[in-house]
Amino acid sequence: MISVWALPGIPEVQSGDDLAALILAALDETPLEDGDVLVVTSKIVSKAEGRIVQAEDREAAITAETVRVVATRPRADGGMTRIVQNRLGIVGAAAGVDASNTAFGTVLLLPLDPDASARHLARALRAATGAEIGVIVSDTLGRPWRDGQTDIAIGAAGVHVFDRLSGEVDSAGRPLVVTLPCIADELAAAGDLVKGKLSGCPVAVVRGMGRIVGRLELPGAASIVRDAAKDMFRLGADEAYRMGIEVGRAQARTDEEEI
Amino acid sequence: MISVWALPGIPEVQSGDDLAALILAALDETPLEDGDVLVVTSKIVSKAEGRIVQAEDREAAITAETVRVVATRPRADGGMTRIVQNRLGIVGAAAGVDASNTAFGTVLLLPLDPDASARHLARALRAATGAEIGVIVSDTLGRPWRDGQTDIAIGAAGVHVFDRLSGEVDSAGRPLVVTLPCIADELAAAGDLVKGKLSGCPVAVVRGMGRIVGRLELPGAASIVRDAAKDMFRLGADEAYRMGIEVGRAQARTDEEEI
Numbered sequence: 001m002i003s004v005w006a007l008p009g010i011p012e013v014q015s016g017d018d019l020a021a022l023i024l025a026a027l028d029e030t031p032l033e034d035g036d037v038l039v040v041t042s043k044i045v046s047k048a049e050g051r052i053v054q055a056e057d058r059e060a061a062i063t064a065e066t067v068r069v070v071a072t073r074p075r076a077d078g079g080m081t082r083i084v085q086n087r088l089g090i091v092g093a094a095a096g097v098d099a100s101n102t103a104f105g106t107v108l109l110l111p112l113d114p115d116a117s118a119r120h121l122a123r124a125l126r127a128a129t130g131a132e133i134g135v136i137v138s139d140t141l142g143r144p145w146r147d148g149q150t151d152i153a154i155g156a157a158g159v160h161v162f163d164r165l166s167g168e169v170d171s172a173g174r175p176l177v178v179t180l181p182c183i184a185d186e187l188a189a190a191g192d193l194v195k196g197k198l199s200g201c202p203v204a205v206v207r208g209m210g211r212i213v214g215r216l217e218l219p220g221a222a223s224i225v226r227d228a229a230k231d232m233f234r235l236g237a238d239e240a241y242r243m244g245i246e247v248g249r250a251q252a253r254t255d256e257e258e259i
Numbered sequence: 260m261i262s263v264w265a266l267p268g269i270p271e272v273q274s275g276d277d278l279a280a281l282i283l284a285a286l287d288e289t290p291l292e293d294g295d296v297l298v299v300t301s302k303i304v305s306k307a308e309g310r311i312v313q314a315e316d317r318e319a320a321i322t323a324e325t326v327r328v329v330a331t332r333p334r335a336d337g338g339m340t341r342i343v344q345n346r347l348g349i350v351g352a353a354a355g356v357d358a359s360n361t362a363f364g365t366v367l368l369l370p371l372d373p374d375a376s377a378r379h380l381a382r383a384l385r386a387a388t389g390a391e392i393g394v395i396v397s398d399t400l401g402r403p404w405r406d407g408q409t410d411i412a413i414g415a416a417g418v419h420v421f422d423r424l425s426g427e428v429d430s431a432g433r434p435l436v437v438t439l440p441c442i443a444d445e446l447a448a449a450g451d452l453v454k455g456k457l458s459g460c461p462v463a464v465v466r467g468m469g470r471i472v473g474r475l476e477l478p479g480a481a482s483i484v485r486d487a488a489k490d491m492f493r494l495g496a497d498e499a500y501r502m503g504i505e506v507g508r509a510q511a512r513t514d515e516e517e518i
Contacts, residue, residue: 001264002453071491083491091404100438140438144403144492145350147485148421148441150448152405162407163455179359179399181451182407189409189448192440193468194261196422209452226406232330232342233403235496244503245510252511 002208005030006194006201013202015050020124023203032125035210037134039191041202042110042154043101045117045137051109058099058107065095065109068228071236083236088114089225090154092141111137114155115220122157122216134159134213137221138188144233151192153184156221160212183212184221261467264289265453265460272461274309279383282462291384294469296393298450300461301369301413302360304376304396310368314358317366324354324368327487330495342495347373348484349413351400370396373414374479381416381475393418393472396480397447403492410451412443415480419471442471443480 007026013019023038032038046052053061066084070091073081086095088110096110111117114137122135137155142148153161161184191204228234235243266285272278282297291297305311312320325343329350332340345354347369355369370376373396381394396414401407412420420443450463487493494502 001262002449003260003262004449005260073491140440145485145490146411146441146444146483148439148444148483150441150444180407181399182405182409183452185405185407185409186448186452189445190261190263190452193442193445193449224405224407226404231404232332232495232497233492235499236491237494237496237499238491240494240496240499241503241506244500244505245507246503247500248504248507248509249511250507251504252508252515256511256515 007203013044013047032131037206039204118155118157151188266462272303272306291390296465298463377414377416410447412480
Protein backbone atom coordinates (compact mmCIF):
# COMPACT_ATOMS: atom_id res chain seq x y z
CA MET A 1 0.00 0.00 0.00
CA ILE A 2 1.27 3.46 -0.83
CA SER A 3 -0.15 6.82 0.18
CA VAL A 4 0.34 10.05 -1.73
CA TRP A 5 -0.58 13.48 -0.46
CA ALA A 6 0.20 17.10 -1.26
CA LEU A 7 1.88 19.25 1.38
CA PRO A 8 -0.37 22.17 2.24
CA GLY A 9 0.89 25.62 3.12
CA ILE A 10 3.93 26.01 0.87
CA PRO A 11 4.02 29.74 0.10
CA GLU A 12 4.81 31.28 -3.31
CA VAL A 13 8.53 30.54 -3.66
CA GLN A 14 10.93 33.45 -4.26
CA SER A 15 14.46 33.57 -5.59
CA GLY A 16 16.89 32.62 -2.84
CA ASP A 17 14.33 30.82 -0.67
CA ASP A 18 15.51 27.79 1.30
CA LEU A 19 13.26 25.04 -0.10
CA ALA A 20 14.20 22.56 2.62
CA ALA A 21 13.11 25.03 5.30
CA LEU A 22 9.80 25.72 3.49
CA ILE A 23 9.12 22.00 3.18
CA LEU A 24 10.07 21.29 6.80
CA ALA A 25 7.66 23.98 7.95
CA ALA A 26 4.88 22.47 5.82
CA LEU A 27 5.62 19.01 7.25
CA ASP A 28 4.73 20.15 10.75
CA GLU A 29 1.71 17.87 11.17
CA THR A 30 2.98 14.72 9.45
CA PRO A 31 6.72 14.20 9.95
CA LEU A 32 8.72 12.36 7.31
CA GLU A 33 9.49 8.69 7.82
CA ASP A 34 12.21 6.42 6.47
CA GLY A 35 11.34 5.46 2.90
CA ASP A 36 9.23 8.52 2.07
CA VAL A 37 9.79 10.09 -1.33
CA LEU A 38 9.10 13.79 -1.92
CA VAL A 39 7.99 14.76 -5.41
CA VAL A 40 8.84 18.43 -5.92
CA THR A 41 7.58 20.42 -8.92
CA SER A 42 10.62 21.73 -10.82
CA LYS A 43 8.99 25.14 -11.00
CA ILE A 44 9.61 25.87 -7.31
CA VAL A 45 13.19 24.58 -7.57
CA SER A 46 13.74 26.95 -10.48
CA LYS A 47 12.18 29.83 -8.57
CA ALA A 48 14.29 29.21 -5.47
CA GLU A 49 17.38 29.06 -7.69
CA GLY A 50 16.46 32.33 -9.39
CA ARG A 51 16.09 30.84 -12.88
CA ILE A 52 13.78 33.67 -14.02
CA VAL A 53 14.28 35.73 -17.18
CA GLN A 54 12.24 38.48 -18.83
CA ALA A 55 9.35 37.21 -20.96
CA GLU A 56 10.16 39.38 -24.00
CA ASP A 57 13.09 36.98 -24.32
CA ARG A 58 10.93 33.83 -24.31
CA GLU A 59 11.86 32.68 -27.83
CA ALA A 60 15.50 33.65 -27.20
CA ALA A 61 15.40 31.78 -23.90
CA ILE A 62 14.17 28.65 -25.68
CA THR A 63 16.96 29.00 -28.23
CA ALA A 64 19.55 29.45 -25.48
CA GLU A 65 18.34 26.32 -23.67
CA THR A 66 18.34 24.26 -26.88
CA VAL A 67 21.20 21.88 -27.62
CA ARG A 68 19.55 20.17 -30.60
CA VAL A 69 16.34 20.81 -32.54
CA VAL A 70 14.38 17.56 -32.83
CA ALA A 71 11.21 18.70 -34.61
CA THR A 72 9.34 21.91 -35.36
CA ARG A 73 5.83 22.65 -36.50
CA PRO A 74 4.01 25.96 -37.14
CA ARG A 75 1.28 26.69 -34.63
CA ALA A 76 -2.17 28.11 -35.37
CA ASP A 77 -1.21 31.30 -33.50
CA GLY A 78 1.62 32.03 -35.95
CA GLY A 79 4.36 30.79 -33.64
CA MET A 80 6.40 27.64 -33.94
CA THR A 81 6.23 24.58 -31.71
CA ARG A 82 9.80 23.51 -31.11
CA ILE A 83 10.57 20.04 -29.79
CA VAL A 84 14.18 20.24 -28.71
CA GLN A 85 16.78 18.48 -26.64
CA ASN A 86 17.81 20.82 -23.84
CA ARG A 87 21.01 21.16 -21.82
CA LEU A 88 19.84 18.33 -19.55
CA GLY A 89 19.41 15.94 -22.47
CA ILE A 90 15.64 15.99 -22.02
CA VAL A 91 13.57 16.13 -25.21
CA GLY A 92 10.44 18.25 -24.92
CA ALA A 93 8.54 21.27 -26.13
CA ALA A 94 10.09 24.72 -25.60
CA ALA A 95 13.17 23.32 -23.77
CA GLY A 96 11.26 23.47 -20.50
CA VAL A 97 10.92 27.26 -20.69
CA ASP A 98 7.74 27.95 -18.75
CA ALA A 99 5.43 30.94 -18.77
CA SER A 100 2.60 29.65 -16.58
CA ASN A 101 2.26 30.37 -12.89
CA THR A 102 5.05 32.94 -13.13
CA ALA A 103 4.80 36.70 -12.74
CA PHE A 104 3.62 38.58 -15.84
CA GLY A 105 6.55 39.52 -18.05
CA THR A 106 8.81 36.68 -16.93
CA VAL A 107 9.51 33.07 -17.86
CA LEU A 108 11.14 30.35 -15.86
CA LEU A 109 14.00 28.14 -17.01
CA LEU A 110 14.59 24.61 -15.71
CA PRO A 111 17.04 24.20 -12.82
CA LEU A 112 20.66 24.15 -14.00
CA ASP A 113 21.23 20.64 -12.58
CA PRO A 114 18.01 19.09 -11.21
CA ASP A 115 19.84 15.99 -9.93
CA ALA A 116 22.13 18.24 -7.88
CA SER A 117 19.09 20.24 -6.69
CA ALA A 118 17.40 16.99 -5.63
CA ARG A 119 20.54 15.80 -3.83
CA HIS A 120 20.96 19.11 -2.04
CA LEU A 121 17.33 19.04 -0.89
CA ALA A 122 17.41 15.36 0.11
CA ARG A 123 20.61 15.86 2.11
CA ALA A 124 19.12 18.83 3.99
CA LEU A 125 15.85 17.00 4.71
CA ARG A 126 17.69 13.85 5.85
CA ALA A 127 19.89 15.93 8.16
CA ALA A 128 16.93 17.84 9.64
CA THR A 129 14.57 14.89 10.11
CA GLY A 130 16.88 11.89 10.52
CA ALA A 131 14.64 10.05 8.03
CA GLU A 132 16.14 8.29 4.99
CA ILE A 133 14.01 9.96 2.32
CA GLY A 134 14.29 10.37 -1.44
CA VAL A 135 13.56 13.36 -3.66
CA ILE A 136 12.19 13.52 -7.20
CA VAL A 137 12.11 16.81 -9.12
CA SER A 138 9.20 16.59 -11.59
CA ASP A 139 8.22 18.36 -14.77
CA THR A 140 5.17 18.15 -17.06
CA LEU A 141 5.86 16.92 -20.59
CA GLY A 142 3.95 15.95 -23.69
CA ARG A 143 4.94 12.81 -25.56
CA PRO A 144 4.75 11.31 -29.04
CA TRP A 145 1.77 9.23 -30.11
CA ARG A 146 -0.48 10.18 -27.18
CA ASP A 147 -2.33 13.40 -26.43
CA GLY A 148 -1.92 15.23 -23.16
CA GLN A 149 0.95 15.38 -20.74
CA THR A 150 2.26 13.39 -17.81
CA ASP A 151 4.71 14.33 -15.11
CA ILE A 152 8.17 12.79 -15.34
CA ALA A 153 11.34 12.91 -13.22
CA ILE A 154 13.95 15.43 -14.35
CA GLY A 155 15.89 15.19 -11.09
CA ALA A 156 16.28 12.44 -8.50
CA ALA A 157 18.34 11.75 -5.40
CA GLY A 158 18.34 8.94 -2.87
CA VAL A 159 16.13 6.70 -5.03
CA HIS A 160 16.67 3.93 -7.57
CA VAL A 161 15.20 5.50 -10.68
CA PHE A 162 14.68 2.07 -12.29
CA ASP A 163 13.38 -1.21 -10.89
CA ARG A 164 16.09 -3.45 -12.31
CA LEU A 165 14.29 -6.68 -13.13
CA SER A 166 17.06 -8.11 -15.29
CA GLY A 167 18.34 -11.36 -13.86
CA GLU A 168 14.94 -12.00 -12.37
CA VAL A 169 12.46 -14.43 -13.88
CA ASP A 170 8.74 -14.29 -14.51
CA SER A 171 6.24 -16.74 -13.04
CA ALA A 172 7.01 -19.27 -15.81
CA GLY A 173 10.77 -19.09 -15.14
CA ARG A 174 11.75 -17.02 -18.19
CA PRO A 175 14.21 -14.17 -17.67
CA LEU A 176 12.60 -10.70 -17.71
CA VAL A 177 15.30 -9.21 -19.89
CA VAL A 178 13.69 -6.15 -21.37
CA THR A 179 11.62 -4.96 -18.44
CA LEU A 180 13.04 -1.88 -16.74
CA PRO A 181 10.19 0.01 -15.11
CA CYS A 182 11.07 3.66 -14.66
CA ILE A 183 9.91 4.04 -11.07
CA ALA A 184 11.08 7.66 -10.91
CA ASP A 185 8.75 8.67 -13.74
CA GLU A 186 5.90 6.66 -12.23
CA LEU A 187 6.45 8.40 -8.87
CA ALA A 188 6.37 11.78 -10.61
CA ALA A 189 3.08 10.77 -12.26
CA ALA A 190 1.60 9.64 -8.94
CA GLY A 191 2.66 12.94 -7.37
CA ASP A 192 0.88 14.90 -10.09
CA LEU A 193 -2.42 13.20 -9.21
CA VAL A 194 -2.46 15.06 -5.87
CA LYS A 195 -0.45 18.19 -6.69
CA GLY A 196 -2.54 19.35 -9.62
CA LYS A 197 -1.61 22.34 -11.73
CA LEU A 198 -3.85 24.91 -10.08
CA SER A 199 -3.92 24.02 -6.43
CA GLY A 200 -0.74 25.76 -5.37
CA CYS A 201 0.53 22.49 -3.88
CA PRO A 202 3.94 21.94 -5.50
CA VAL A 203 5.19 19.14 -3.23
CA ALA A 204 3.78 15.64 -2.76
CA VAL A 205 4.88 12.96 -0.32
CA VAL A 206 4.77 9.31 -1.39
CA ARG A 207 4.83 6.87 1.52
CA GLY A 208 5.30 3.13 1.08
CA MET A 209 8.02 3.00 -1.58
CA GLY A 210 10.89 2.50 0.86
CA ARG A 211 12.18 -0.40 -1.26
CA ILE A 212 13.49 2.08 -3.82
CA VAL A 213 15.07 4.57 -1.39
CA GLY A 214 18.84 4.37 -0.99
CA ARG A 215 22.11 6.30 -0.99
CA LEU A 216 22.18 9.93 -2.07
CA GLU A 217 24.88 9.00 -4.60
CA LEU A 218 22.63 6.68 -6.67
CA PRO A 219 22.41 7.68 -10.36
CA GLY A 220 19.95 10.53 -10.82
CA ALA A 221 17.31 11.26 -13.44
CA ALA A 222 20.02 12.10 -15.99
CA SER A 223 20.52 8.32 -16.24
CA ILE A 224 16.98 7.96 -17.64
CA VAL A 225 17.79 10.02 -20.74
CA ARG A 226 18.48 7.82 -23.77
CA ASP A 227 21.47 8.66 -25.98
CA ALA A 228 20.15 10.31 -29.14
CA ALA A 229 22.34 7.98 -31.22
CA LYS A 230 20.41 5.00 -29.83
CA ASP A 231 17.02 6.61 -30.28
CA MET A 232 14.79 5.62 -33.19
CA PHE A 233 12.97 8.96 -32.76
CA ARG A 234 15.98 11.25 -32.39
CA LEU A 235 14.56 13.45 -35.18
CA GLY A 236 11.04 14.35 -36.25
CA ALA A 237 9.65 12.45 -39.26
CA ASP A 238 9.39 15.60 -41.41
CA GLU A 239 12.93 16.74 -40.49
CA ALA A 240 14.45 13.34 -41.28
CA TYR A 241 12.46 13.12 -44.53
CA ARG A 242 13.63 16.56 -45.70
CA MET A 243 17.22 15.68 -44.80
CA GLY A 244 16.84 12.48 -46.84
CA ILE A 245 15.53 14.41 -49.86
CA GLU A 246 18.61 16.69 -49.83
CA VAL A 247 20.92 13.69 -49.54
CA GLY A 248 19.03 11.78 -52.24
CA ARG A 249 19.23 14.70 -54.68
CA ALA A 250 22.97 15.09 -53.98
CA GLN A 251 23.50 11.35 -54.48
CA ALA A 252 21.68 11.47 -57.83
CA ARG A 253 23.85 14.37 -59.00
CA THR A 254 27.01 12.46 -58.01
CA ASP A 255 25.78 9.34 -59.84
CA GLU A 256 25.14 11.49 -62.90
CA GLU A 257 28.64 12.99 -62.82
CA GLU A 258 30.23 9.55 -62.52
CA ILE A 259 28.43 8.24 -65.61
CA MET B 260 -4.59 12.20 -0.21
CA ILE B 261 -4.78 9.11 -2.37
CA SER B 262 -4.07 5.51 -1.41
CA VAL B 263 -3.00 2.79 -3.81
CA TRP B 264 -2.82 -0.89 -3.00
CA ALA B 265 -2.65 -4.19 -4.84
CA LEU B 266 -5.44 -6.70 -4.42
CA PRO B 267 -4.05 -9.91 -2.96
CA GLY B 268 -5.28 -13.36 -3.83
CA ILE B 269 -6.18 -13.05 -7.50
CA PRO B 270 -5.48 -16.51 -8.92
CA GLU B 271 -3.78 -17.25 -12.27
CA VAL B 272 -6.47 -16.15 -14.75
CA GLN B 273 -7.72 -18.68 -17.32
CA SER B 274 -9.56 -18.25 -20.59
CA GLY B 275 -13.25 -17.73 -19.89
CA ASP B 276 -12.81 -16.63 -16.28
CA ASP B 277 -15.19 -13.98 -14.92
CA LEU B 278 -12.80 -11.17 -13.98
CA ALA B 279 -15.44 -9.24 -12.03
CA ALA B 280 -16.10 -12.30 -9.87
CA LEU B 281 -12.38 -12.85 -9.23
CA ILE B 282 -11.93 -9.20 -8.26
CA LEU B 283 -15.01 -9.20 -6.03
CA ALA B 284 -13.69 -12.26 -4.20
CA ALA B 285 -10.32 -10.55 -3.71
CA LEU B 286 -12.06 -7.42 -2.37
CA ASP B 287 -13.51 -9.34 0.53
CA GLU B 288 -11.63 -7.44 3.23
CA THR B 289 -11.76 -3.89 1.81
CA PRO B 290 -14.99 -3.22 -0.07
CA LEU B 291 -15.00 -0.71 -2.93
CA GLU B 292 -16.19 2.82 -2.27
CA ASP B 293 -17.59 5.53 -4.53
CA GLY B 294 -14.73 7.14 -6.43
CA ASP B 295 -12.34 4.17 -6.33
CA VAL B 296 -10.49 3.40 -9.56
CA LEU B 297 -9.30 -0.14 -10.32
CA VAL B 298 -6.15 -0.45 -12.41
CA VAL B 299 -6.21 -3.85 -14.10
CA THR B 300 -3.18 -5.26 -15.95
CA SER B 301 -4.19 -5.91 -19.56
CA LYS B 302 -2.58 -9.34 -19.36
CA ILE B 303 -5.35 -10.75 -17.17
CA VAL B 304 -8.01 -9.16 -19.36
CA SER B 305 -6.41 -10.83 -22.39
CA LYS B 306 -6.21 -14.17 -20.59
CA ALA B 307 -9.84 -14.04 -19.48
CA GLU B 308 -10.81 -13.19 -23.06
CA GLY B 309 -8.78 -16.11 -24.44
CA ARG B 310 -6.38 -13.93 -26.46
CA ILE B 311 -3.68 -16.65 -26.43
CA VAL B 312 -1.91 -17.93 -29.53
CA GLN B 313 0.92 -20.42 -30.04
CA ALA B 314 4.40 -18.96 -29.53
CA GLU B 315 5.87 -20.40 -32.76
CA ASP B 316 3.66 -17.76 -34.36
CA ARG B 317 5.07 -14.85 -32.31
CA GLU B 318 6.50 -12.94 -35.27
CA ALA B 319 3.40 -13.74 -37.33
CA ALA B 320 1.23 -12.61 -34.42
CA ILE B 321 3.07 -9.27 -34.30
CA THR B 322 2.57 -8.87 -38.05
CA ALA B 323 -1.13 -9.69 -37.74
CA GLU B 324 -1.60 -7.11 -34.96
CA THR B 325 0.31 -4.43 -36.91
CA VAL B 326 -1.60 -1.73 -38.79
CA ARG B 327 1.44 0.42 -39.59
CA VAL B 328 5.19 -0.04 -39.11
CA VAL B 329 6.64 3.04 -37.39
CA ALA B 330 10.29 2.04 -36.94
CA THR B 331 12.43 -1.09 -36.98
CA ARG B 332 15.92 -1.85 -35.74
CA PRO B 333 17.97 -5.08 -35.74
CA ARG B 334 18.52 -6.54 -32.30
CA ALA B 335 21.74 -8.03 -30.95
CA ASP B 336 20.04 -11.47 -30.82
CA GLY B 337 19.50 -11.44 -34.61
CA GLY B 338 15.83 -10.50 -34.37
CA MET B 339 14.22 -7.20 -35.26
CA THR B 340 12.71 -4.68 -32.85
CA ARG B 341 9.51 -3.47 -34.45
CA ILE B 342 7.81 -0.31 -33.23
CA VAL B 343 4.37 -0.46 -34.77
CA GLN B 344 0.91 1.01 -34.53
CA ASN B 345 -1.49 -1.75 -33.60
CA ARG B 346 -5.19 -2.25 -34.21
CA LEU B 347 -5.96 -0.07 -31.19
CA GLY B 348 -3.94 2.83 -32.58
CA ILE B 349 -1.34 2.40 -29.84
CA VAL B 350 2.29 2.77 -30.94
CA GLY B 351 4.67 0.40 -29.17
CA ALA B 352 7.12 -2.44 -29.48
CA ALA B 353 5.85 -5.78 -30.80
CA ALA B 354 2.23 -4.57 -31.13
CA GLY B 355 1.61 -5.53 -27.51
CA VAL B 356 2.28 -9.22 -28.23
CA ASP B 357 3.51 -10.54 -24.90
CA ALA B 358 5.55 -13.65 -24.10
CA SER B 359 6.23 -13.04 -20.39
CA ASN B 360 4.18 -14.56 -17.59
CA THR B 361 2.40 -16.81 -20.10
CA ALA B 362 2.63 -20.59 -20.44
CA PHE B 363 5.66 -21.84 -22.39
CA GLY B 364 4.87 -22.05 -26.10
CA THR B 365 2.22 -19.34 -26.09
CA VAL B 366 1.99 -15.58 -26.46
CA LEU B 367 -0.73 -13.23 -25.43
CA LEU B 368 -2.38 -10.61 -27.64
CA LEU B 369 -3.92 -7.39 -26.32
CA PRO B 370 -7.67 -7.41 -25.65
CA LEU B 371 -9.71 -6.83 -28.81
CA ASP B 372 -11.30 -3.67 -27.39
CA PRO B 373 -9.81 -2.68 -24.00
CA ASP B 374 -12.28 0.21 -23.56
CA ALA B 375 -15.15 -2.24 -23.96
CA SER B 376 -13.44 -4.66 -21.58
CA ALA B 377 -13.06 -1.85 -19.01
CA ARG B 378 -16.70 -0.83 -19.44
CA HIS B 379 -17.92 -4.41 -19.07
CA LEU B 380 -15.86 -4.85 -15.89
CA ALA B 381 -16.84 -1.46 -14.43
CA ARG B 382 -20.53 -2.13 -15.09
CA ALA B 383 -20.36 -5.53 -13.36
CA LEU B 384 -18.46 -4.14 -10.36
CA ARG B 385 -20.84 -1.17 -10.03
CA ALA B 386 -23.83 -3.51 -10.15
CA ALA B 387 -22.36 -5.91 -7.58
CA THR B 388 -21.08 -3.31 -5.10
CA GLY B 389 -23.34 -0.29 -5.63
CA ALA B 390 -20.17 1.84 -5.67
CA GLU B 391 -19.52 4.29 -8.51
CA ILE B 392 -16.05 3.08 -9.50
CA GLY B 393 -13.84 3.49 -12.54
CA VAL B 394 -11.65 0.97 -14.36
CA ILE B 395 -8.32 1.46 -16.14
CA VAL B 396 -6.79 -1.35 -18.22
CA SER B 397 -3.01 -0.86 -18.15
CA ASP B 398 -0.09 -1.99 -20.26
CA THR B 399 3.68 -1.54 -19.96
CA LEU B 400 5.31 0.44 -22.78
CA GLY B 401 8.67 1.90 -23.65
CA ARG B 402 8.88 5.42 -25.02
CA PRO B 403 11.14 7.60 -27.17
CA TRP B 404 13.94 9.62 -25.61
CA ARG B 405 13.87 7.90 -22.20
CA ASP B 406 15.04 4.47 -21.15
CA GLY B 407 12.81 2.04 -19.34
CA GLN B 408 9.07 1.62 -19.43
CA THR B 409 6.04 3.04 -17.68
CA ASP B 410 2.50 1.75 -17.42
CA ILE B 411 -0.11 3.56 -19.47
CA ALA B 412 -3.88 3.25 -19.96
CA ILE B 413 -4.99 1.22 -22.98
CA GLY B 414 -8.56 0.93 -21.74
CA ALA B 415 -10.72 3.10 -19.48
CA ALA B 416 -14.33 3.28 -18.34
CA GLY B 417 -16.15 5.49 -15.88
CA VAL B 418 -13.26 7.96 -15.61
CA HIS B 419 -12.27 11.22 -17.26
CA VAL B 420 -9.02 10.21 -18.97
CA PHE B 421 -7.87 13.87 -19.12
CA ASP B 422 -8.02 16.66 -16.56
CA ARG B 423 -9.38 19.34 -18.87
CA LEU B 424 -7.71 22.53 -17.66
CA SER B 425 -8.58 24.58 -20.72
CA GLY B 426 -10.75 27.52 -19.80
CA GLU B 427 -9.13 27.60 -16.39
CA VAL B 428 -6.45 30.09 -15.44
CA ASP B 429 -3.19 29.81 -13.56
CA SER B 430 -2.38 31.72 -10.35
CA ALA B 431 -1.45 34.82 -12.39
CA GLY B 432 -4.77 34.76 -14.32
CA ARG B 433 -3.39 33.48 -17.64
CA PRO B 434 -5.37 30.76 -19.43
CA LEU B 435 -3.83 27.29 -19.16
CA VAL B 436 -4.41 26.49 -22.81
CA VAL B 437 -1.96 23.70 -23.52
CA THR B 438 -2.16 21.78 -20.27
CA LEU B 439 -4.09 18.55 -20.56
CA PRO B 440 -2.80 16.14 -17.92
CA CYS B 441 -3.47 12.55 -18.91
CA ILE B 442 -4.83 11.34 -15.60
CA ALA B 443 -5.56 7.86 -16.96
CA ASP B 444 -1.89 7.30 -17.80
CA GLU B 445 -0.83 8.72 -14.43
CA LEU B 446 -3.25 6.37 -12.66
CA ALA B 447 -1.83 3.43 -14.61
CA ALA B 448 1.68 4.50 -13.53
CA ALA B 449 0.60 4.81 -9.89
CA GLY B 450 -0.96 1.34 -10.08
CA ASP B 451 2.29 -0.15 -11.39
CA LEU B 452 4.12 1.06 -8.27
CA VAL B 453 2.19 -1.43 -6.16
CA LYS B 454 1.38 -4.17 -8.68
CA GLY B 455 4.94 -4.87 -9.79
CA LYS B 456 5.79 -7.28 -12.55
CA LEU B 457 6.67 -10.32 -10.46
CA SER B 458 4.35 -10.20 -7.51
CA GLY B 459 1.36 -11.85 -9.11
CA CYS B 460 -0.81 -8.88 -8.13
CA PRO B 461 -2.42 -7.74 -11.39
CA VAL B 462 -5.05 -5.39 -9.91
CA ALA B 463 -4.54 -2.19 -7.93
CA VAL B 464 -7.14 0.01 -6.26
CA VAL B 465 -6.66 3.78 -6.22
CA ARG B 466 -8.74 5.56 -3.60
CA GLY B 467 -9.10 9.33 -3.44
CA MET B 468 -9.50 10.22 -7.12
CA GLY B 469 -13.31 10.42 -7.04
CA ARG B 470 -13.18 13.79 -8.82
CA ILE B 471 -12.35 12.01 -12.09
CA VAL B 472 -14.92 9.19 -11.80
CA GLY B 473 -18.08 9.58 -13.86
CA ARG B 474 -20.44 7.96 -16.31
CA LEU B 475 -19.53 4.64 -17.96
CA GLU B 476 -20.07 6.30 -21.34
CA LEU B 477 -17.20 8.80 -20.97
CA PRO B 478 -14.60 8.58 -23.77
CA GLY B 479 -12.20 5.72 -23.15
CA ALA B 480 -8.45 5.35 -23.56
CA ALA B 481 -8.84 5.28 -27.35
CA SER B 482 -9.36 9.05 -27.07
CA ILE B 483 -5.78 9.42 -25.79
CA VAL B 484 -4.26 8.12 -29.04
CA ARG B 485 -3.03 10.95 -31.27
CA ASP B 486 -3.83 10.82 -34.98
CA ALA B 487 -0.67 9.77 -36.83
CA ALA B 488 -1.21 12.64 -39.28
CA LYS B 489 -0.85 15.11 -36.39
CA ASP B 490 2.18 13.37 -34.90
CA MET B 491 5.65 14.77 -35.46
CA PHE B 492 7.03 11.29 -34.66
CA ARG B 493 4.66 9.21 -36.77
CA LEU B 494 7.69 7.53 -38.40
CA GLY B 495 11.15 6.61 -37.13
CA ALA B 496 14.00 8.98 -38.07
CA ASP B 497 15.80 6.32 -40.17
CA GLU B 498 12.60 5.30 -41.97
CA ALA B 499 11.68 8.91 -42.82
CA TYR B 500 15.27 9.64 -43.91
CA ARG B 501 15.37 6.60 -46.24
CA MET B 502 11.99 7.56 -47.68
CA GLY B 503 13.36 11.06 -48.29
CA ILE B 504 16.43 9.70 -50.08
CA GLU B 505 14.24 7.71 -52.49
CA VAL B 506 12.06 10.75 -53.16
CA GLY B 507 15.10 13.03 -53.53
CA ARG B 508 16.72 10.69 -56.09
CA ALA B 509 13.46 10.43 -58.02
CA GLN B 510 13.09 14.24 -57.98
CA ALA B 511 16.64 14.66 -59.32
CA ARG B 512 15.95 12.22 -62.15
CA THR B 513 12.75 14.11 -63.05
CA ASP B 514 14.63 17.45 -62.98
CA GLU B 515 17.25 15.92 -65.29
CA GLU B 516 14.65 14.69 -67.76
CA GLU B 517 12.98 18.11 -67.85
CA ILE B 518 16.27 19.87 -68.72
